[in-house]
Every structure is written in C-alpha cells, then in structure tokens.
Amino acid sequence: MDKAFHFAIPSIEWSALLPIIIVALTGICAFVVEMFQPKRENSLIVGISVGGLILSGVALFLQMDQPVFATAGELFLRDPFGTSIQFILVLISALTILFSESYLREKRIPFGEFYPLVLWSTVGAMIMATTSNLLVIFLGLEILSVSLYVMAGMSRSEEKSEESALKYFLLGAFASGFLLYGISFVYGSTGGLDLDFVSTTWAHHTDATKPMLLFGLALMLIGLGFKTSLVPFHQWTPDVYQGAPTNVSSFMATASKVAAFAALWRILNAFGPLASYWVPVISVLAILTMFAGNFAALVQKDVKRILGYSSIANAGYVLIAFIAHSKDYKVGAGSLLYFLLSYSLMTIGAFAVVSLGAKNGREGTKLEDLNGMWKRSPFAAVALFVCMASLIGLPPTGGFVGKFLLFFDALRTGFWPLALVLAVNSVISVYYYLAIARAAFVADSDESEAKLSKMSRSSTSVCAICVAGVIGIAILYTPVSSFLAGR
Amino acid sequence: MNGVPLAAYIGLGMFMFTTGVVGVVIRRNPIVIFMCIELMLNSVNLTFLTFARYQMASMPDDRLAMQNSMMAGQMMVIFVMAVAAAEVAVGLGIIMAIYRLRDNVDIDELNLLRG
Numbered sequence: 001m002d003k004a005f006h007f008a009i010p011s012i013e014w015s016a017l018l019p020i021i022i023v024a025l026t027g028i029c030a031f032v033v034e035m036f037q038p039k040r041e042n043s044l045i046v047g048i049s050v051g052g053l054i055l056s057g058v059a060l061f062l063q064m065d066q067p068v069f070a071t072a073g074e075l076f077l078r079d080p081f082g083t084s085i086q087f088i089l090v091l092i093s094a095l096t097i098l099f100s101e102s103y104l105r106e107k108r109i110p111f112g113e114f115y116p117l118v119l120w121s122t123v124g125a126m127i128m129a130t131t132s133n134l135l136v137i138f139l140g141l142e143i144l145s146v147s148l149y150v151m152a153g154m155s156r157s158e159e160k161s162e163e164s165a166l167k168y169f170l171l172g173a174f175a176s177g178f179l180l181y182g183i184s185f186v187y188g189s190t191g192g193l194d195l196d197f198v199s200t201t202w203a204h205h206t207d208a209t210k211p212m213l214l215f216g217l218a219l220m221l222i223g224l225g226f227k228t229s230l231v232p233f234h235q236w237t238p239d240v241y242q243g244a245p246t247n248v249s250s251f252m253a254t255a256s257k258v259a260a261f262a263a264l265w266r267i268l269n270a271f272g273p274l275a276s277y278w279v280p281v282i283s284v285l286a287i288l289t290m291f292a293g294n295f296a297a298l299v300q301k302d303v304k305r306i307l308g309y310s311s312i313a314n315a316g317y318v319l320i321a322f323i324a325h326s327k328d329y330k331v332g333a334g335s336l337l338y339f340l341l342s343y344s345l346m347t348i349g350a351f352a353v354v355s356l357g358a359k360n361g362r363e364g365t366k367l368e369d370l371n372g373m374w375k376r377s378p379f380a381a382v383a384l385f386v387c388m389a390s391l392i393g394l395p396p397t398g399g400f401v402g403k404f405l406l407f408f409d410a411l412r413t414g415f416w417p418l419a420l421v422l423a424v425n426s427v428i429s430v431y432y433y434l435a436i437a438r439a440a441f442v443a444d445s446d447e448s449e450a451k452l453s454k455m456s457r458s459s460t461s462v463c464a465i466c467v468a469g470v471i472g473i474a475i476l477y478t479p480v481s482s483f484l485a486g487r
Numbered sequence: 488m489n490g491v492p493l494a495a496y497i498g499l500g501m502f503m504f505t506t507g508v509v510g511v512v513i514r515r516n517p518i519v520i521f522m523c524i525e526l527m528l529n530s531v532n533l534t535f536l537t538f539a540r541y542q543m544a545s546m547p548d549d550r551l552a553m554q555n556s557m558m559a560g561q562m563m564v565i566f567v568m569a570v571a572a573a574e575v576a577v578g579l580g581i582i583m584a585i586y587r588l589r590d591n592v593d594i595d596e597l598n599l600l601r602g
Contacts, residue, residue, distance in 0.1 A: 135563050142570045149577050153584060162585045163597045169578050170520055170594075174511055177527035180567060181504055184531050188538035191556045193563065239600040 010073030016063065017076060019056040019086055020126050023093075026052025027119035034112035042112050046101050046458075049115045053094040053122075060087050064486055074194060075133050080486025082130035084337050085262045087484075089129065092254045092344050093122040095462050099352040100247040102456035107245065108361035109155050118251060121147035125259035132195040132270065134183045137263045141179070141227070144256055145172050151251070152244040164243025168252075171226060171236045179223025185216030195270035202273045217271055217278060224267070227260035228315050231288040238300075238308035242365070246358070249304055250351030253311045254344040261318055261340065265333075268322055275326040282319055287421050289316030294428040303354050303439075304365045306432055307347065310391060313429060314343050317406055320418050324409035331412060335405035337484040342390065342398030342473055349387040349466030350436075352459055353380045359453040367435060369451055372444030377455045381440040383463035388437040390470045393426045398473040496537035503530035517582050517592050521575075528571050535560045535567075 014021075029052070030045045037044060060083055068079040097118055104110045124143025131137055149172065153165025183193070189209040190197035201209060222233065229237040241249040271278060293313030300306045318339060325332025356377070357364045374381040390399030403426060410419035444451075455463075473480045503526055510523030539560030542553070586592050 135559070135566060138563075139566060139570070142573070146570075146573050146577055149574075149581065153581050156584055157588070159585075159588050160599050162581065162588060163599055165581045166517060166585060166594070166597065167600075169574075169581055170511075170517060170524070173521075173524045173574055173578065174527075176570075177504075177507065177524055177531065180528065180531040181534070183563070184534040184538065187535065187560055187563070188542075191542050191552075193559045243600045 010075075011071070012076075013069070013071035013078075016066075016069070016071050016078045019059045019063075019090070020123055020130075022052055022056040022059060023090070023119055023126065024123045026056075027116040027123065030119065031113070031116040034116065037112060039112075040105070040110045042101055042104075042110060042115070045112050045115045046097060049097050049119055050094050052119070053090050053097070057087065057090045057094075060090065064483070070132075075131060075136050077130055077132050079130075080484075081265070081333060081337070082262070083486065084484045085129035085258060085340075086126045088258055088337075088341050088344055089122055089125045089255055091341075092251070092258065092348065093118055095348045095352075095465060096247055096251045096255075099250075099348075099355060099459040099462040102453075102459055103247050103355040103358055104245070106358040106360065106453045107155065107363055109245065111154060114151065114154060117147045117151050121151070121251070122255060125255050128259040129262040132266055134186065134193045134195065137266070138176070138180065138183065140259070141263065142176065144259055145176070145227075148172075148248070148252060148256060151248045152240060154248065155245050160243040161245060164240045167236050168240045168244070175223045175226030175233070177223075178219050178226070182216045182219030182221075182223060185212050185219065187216075189213045189216065195266060198270045199273050214274065214277060217267075217274065220267060221278070221281070224260055224264045225285070228257060228264060228318075229312050230285050230315055230319070231292040231312070234289070234292065234312045234315075237312055238296075238305045241308035241311070242302055242305045246304065246351055246355040246363070246365070249307070250348050250355075253307065253347050253351070257311065257315065258340050258344060261315075261336070265322065265336065268326070272326060272329075279323055279326050283323055283415070283418065286316050286319035286323065286418060289313070289319065290421055290425040291316075294425050294432075297429070297432045300432070301367055302365050303357075303367060303370065303436055304351075306436060307350060307354070310429070310433070311347065313425060314391075316425070317403065317422060318343075320406045320410050320415070320422060323415055323418065324406075324413040327413040327415075331409045334481055334485055335402070335409050338398075338405055338473070338481055339402035341480075341484065342402040342470065345466050345469040345473070346387040346390040346397075346399055349383055349463055349470065350391070352462045352466065353384040353387070353440075355459070356380055356452045356455060359451060364451055367439045368445075370436070370439040371442045373440040373452055375443065376452055379460065380455055380463060383467050384440050385437045386467045386470060388433040392430050392433045396471060396474045398470045401474045401477055493537065493541050497534060500530040500534040500537065503527070503533065515593050515595050517585075517594055520594070521578055521582075525571060525575075528567055532564045532567055535564050 030048045070077045121144050124140045127140030149169040152168050153162050155161035189212040190201040225233040293309045297306050297309035321332040321336035357369050390397035393400045393403040407419050507523045507527035511520050514520050539557045542556050
C-alpha cells in the first residue's frame with residue numbers, strides 16, 4: 001500500500017440512462033407538486049406522472065435499435081433485452097397510475113404520495129433490468145421493494161392492509177438477506193461483482209471456488225425465488241395480494257415480477273456454464289410452482305387471492321423459457337419478453353376491473369361481490385372476460401400466443417415433460433378463471449344497493465388499453481415480437 | 488492476515504447468518520424478527536469484508552485489478568448498510584401502524600388474511 005489509490009472517473013453515456021432519469025425526476029416533480037396541492041386533488045399529479053412515463057417510453061423507443069454497449073464503468077448495460085423490459089415496466093406503471101386515481105378516491109385513501117412512490121418503484125425495477133452488476137441489481141431490487149412496502153400499507157386504518165405490509169416487509173427483507181449472502185459468495189469466488197466474471201472463473205476453476213460459486217448461486221436463487229414467488233417460497237404471495245390495496249397488488253403482481261425475472265434471466269445466463277447443475281433444480285421448481293399455484297387457486301373464494309395464485313402459476317410457466325434458453329441460446333428470450341408483456345396486460349386489466357369493488361370506503365373482493373357487473377357496467381364485465389380468456393390461454397389473445405411460444409420452446413429443446421405439465425395446468429386453470437368471469441355475469445341477488453362503483457373515465461381507458469393490447473399483440477404477433485427483440 | 492485463517496471469518500459469518508435465519512423462523516415478535524434480519528445482513532457485511540481483504544492478499548502483482556476487486560467488496564458493504572437503514576425506517580413505521588390499530592404486534596395473531 002505504498003501508492004495512493006487512484007480512481008478514474010468513468011465516462012457516462014447519459015442518453016442511455018435518460019429513460020430512468022426521466023422517471024426519477026418525474027417522481028420528484030410529482031412529489032413537489034403534491035406538497036402544494038390541496039388534499040384529495042390528485043389529477044394534476046396523475047397528469048404529470050403519466051406525462052413523464054410517456055416521455056420515458058419515447059426515449060426508450062428511440063434507443064431501441066442502438067448497438068449493445070456498457071457505460072458508467074460497466075455498471076449500466078444497454079441491450080435490447082433491458083430496453084424491452086424497461087418498456088414493459090413503463091407501460092405497467094402508466095396503466096397502474098391511470099386506474100389508481102378513482103380507486104383510491106372510492107377507497108377513501110386519496111394520498112398524493114402514492115404516485116411518486118410508484119414512479120420511484122418503477123425506477124428501481126428499470127435499474128434491475130439493465131445491468132449485469134450484482135451490486136446494481138441489489139440496489140434496484142431494494143429501491144423497488146422499499147417503495148412497495150410503503151404502498152402495501154397505504155390503507156392505514158385497515159388491519160388487512162397493515163398485515164400484508166408487515167408480511168411483505170419481513171419476507172422481503174429476509175429474501176434480500178439470502179440474495180446478499182449469495183452475492184457475497186459469488187464475489188468471494190470470482191473476485192468481482194460483475195456477472196461476466198462468472199464464466200471465466202468457472203473455466204479456470206480450482207477445487208475451492210467451484211462449490212463456493214454453486215453455494216452462492218443457490219442462495220441467490222432462494223432470494224429471487226421469494227421475489228418471483230416460486231414454490232416453496234410462495235406462501236406470502238396470496239396473503240399480501242389480498243390485503244394490499246388493489247392497485248398496489250396489481251403493481252406488485254406485474255412490475256416486481258417482471259423486474260425480478262429480468263434479473264434472474266441475467267444471473268442464470270451468466271451461470272450458463274453451470275447449467276447442468278441448475279437446470280434440474282429450476283425444472284423441479286417450475287413443475288411444483290405450476291401445480292401448487294393452480295391447485296391452490298381452485299378452492300379460493302377471494303378474487304385477489306385467486307389472482308395471487310394465478311401469478312404463482314404464471315411464474316412457473318415463465319421458468320420454461322429459462323430452461324429452454326440454457327439448452328439453445330437462440331430460443332427463450334423472445335418468448336419470455338412476449339409472455340411477460342401479455343401477462344402484465346391481462347393481470348392489470350383484471351385488477352383494474354376488480355378495483356371497481358371499492359365504494360364509499362369499503363371494498364368487496366369476494367367472488368360474489370362482482371355479481372351484477374354486467375348490468376351496471378357491461379364494458380368492465382367484457383374486459384374481465386377477455387382478460388380471463390387470455391389468462392386461460394384461449395385464442396385469439398396474447399395469453400394464448402405466450403403459452404404457445406413457451407410450449408413450443410420446451411418441445412424444441414427436448415423438455416417435453418415441461419410442455420406436458422404446462423398443457424395440463426392450462427386445463428386446470430380454466431375452472432377458476434371461468435369462475436371469476438362467470439361471477440361478473442351473474443345477476444345481483446340484492447338489487448337495492450349496488451356494491452360496485454361506477455367506472456371512471458380513466459379506468460375505462462385502462463380496461464380498453466388492456467383489452468386492445470391483449471388481443472392486439474396476438475394479431476400483430478410478428479411486429480410486436482420483432483419490436484421486443486430490438487429489430 | 489494476523490494469522491487468522493480465512494475459514495474462521497467465513498465460519499463466523501455462517502454462524503451469524505444461521506442464527507439470523509433460525510431466529511426469523513422461530514421468533515414471534517416482529518421486532519425480534521427484524522433484529523434477526525439485521526444479524527443476517529451484518530454477517531453478509533463480514534463475509535464481504537473478509538473476501539475483500541483476502542483477495543487483496545491473493546493477487547499482489549496486478550495492482551489495478553486488485554484495487555478494483557477490493558473496492559467492489561467494500562463498496563457493497565456501504566450500500567448494504569445504507570439500504571438496511573432505509574429498511575429500518577419503513578419497517579418500524581409499519582410495526583408502529585399495526586401497534587396503533589390493535590395494541591399487539593405478535594405475528595401469530597395477524598391472521599386476517601387466509602383462503
């Protein structure tokens with residue numbers, strides 16, 4: 001240590017970071033505006049937030065066809081995969097914000113702080129998607145999660161909401177402990193935090209580093225398994241989705257899943273040379289996750305809980321893309337992106353319709369609380385039906401194409417048992433998805449008092465976007481998939 | 488380094504981590520659970536610092552690579568501590584909110600959410 005350390009300040013390509021910076025600044029801007037607005041008057045904040053997200057989406061669109069490069073001292077990686085994931089995240093965030101305003105007003109928790117929190121949470125998710133550095137992945141995950149803990153407990157006078165916030169917080173922090181401990185062992189064996197070091201270390205491995213690297217990978221899988229709610233780390237999911245405010249559950253089920261899958265994708269790709277170790281484990285997890293999610297959903301009576309189990313089952317489907325990609329690097333990435341996009345659209349659509357159950361400070365999320373929807377707001381009932389059809393995987397919806405792509409990937413790479421399990425599970429899921437759709441078309445038993453609130457213009461537009469998107473991405477499959485692939 | 492082998496530090500870290508995990512699983516008070524999670528995070532910090540220090544000793548010829556590698560581990564510790572502080576702020580806030588609602592924070596009695 002005779003010479004002092006010298007640090008070269010890394011050069012930063014600001015245009016690559018622009019989408020993330022726009023969303024972060026919009027969050028700060030919305031927060032400042034919120035301080036000067038009268039209470040319960042949030043339309044300006046909603047306008048600013050959605051405007052910022054649209055700007056960020058445009059910035060992402062413009063950088064879609066740029067070459068792959070790393071900037072900010074290799075901490076930030078610009079590639080088509082990351083940009084597509086960011087695009088999906090921005091879309092999720094804008095849709096969630098749009099249907100939140102009327103929901104929060106009906107639920108009597110019209111806090112303006114919600115919108116900046118969603119934006120900052122989106123920033124964390126976007127950071128997770130565009131890096132191959134484990135420190136930055138961890139940081140993005142925590143920015144995403146800490147905002148989500150606050151949002152889950154936003155309904156402060158409701159015990160259910162606080163309970164779900166506490167459960168989510170304790171399990172989330174527990175999971176990040178595992179993730180970090182895993183990262184520390186990967187660091188110990190490779191000597192760096194970048195995922196690129198993994199394959200070189202593996203190629204020149206010594207007997208000591210090999211088990212350490214595997215131990216680190218196993219711990220990281222546990223940590224991210226909690227976030228993506230893979231069986232056996234899924235127990236928190238239905239509880240938290242049921243208790244949290246519906247718009248927050250929607251954001252959790254989509255944004256945090258998409259970001260965690262993006263990070264898992266990068267990590268497992270970096271661990272590609274070790275595929276013979278992790279592919280069996282991930283395959284077993286995928287099969288367990290699909291069956292556990294679908295069978296547990298069959299007996300549920302609460303719509304948000306069913307959607308929670310549905311998100312567990314869908315996490316199982318997504319894993320097929322990871323397994324197929326390990327065998328042949330050309331398959332998997334496109335189906336993963338397409339599936340995540342269609343899953344996000346149909347899940348947000350379903351939650352947006354369920355959020356109509358909030359009226360005058362009370363909220364009913366049981367199946368029978370949806371009764372009478374067809375009479376009161378037919379469009380909502382139709383939107384719910386389309387989203388459920390897509391979640392089942394009926395043509396001509398995005399859900400069908402997404403499942404078909406995964407099925408085909410599994411067959412092409414020789415994992416036919418997984419394809420079989422996927423098909424069987426799609427059949428099982430028909431029962432509970434149709435139960436939700438049916439509840440919306442059954443007449444209300446008590447006509448005197450309507451339990452559902454009227455659809456506001458913004459939630460109508462969210463449902464319209466989701467329905468159009470779910471059907472549109474199926475019809476326009478070729479342009480959508482080439483757009484997601486960055487071509 | 489001072490004659491203490493690498494394995495001793497890693498072993499201590501592992502012991503702390505296991506204590507934390509077992510604590511999270513068996514304790515019923517959210518504040519104690521939270522303390523156990525902090526214990527897990529501190530064991531992570533210890534492991535990072537140990538690896539950073541020992542990596543420096545293992546590659547003495549390439550100064551720049553050694554410096555980058557060591558700083559990566561030490562920076563991680565700073566970030567873990569900062570994130571843990573942010574989590575404390577949010578977590579204690581949630582526990583306070585529950586206490587105000589029901590004067591009891593035992594997690595076995597938080598059972599409103601079930602199918």
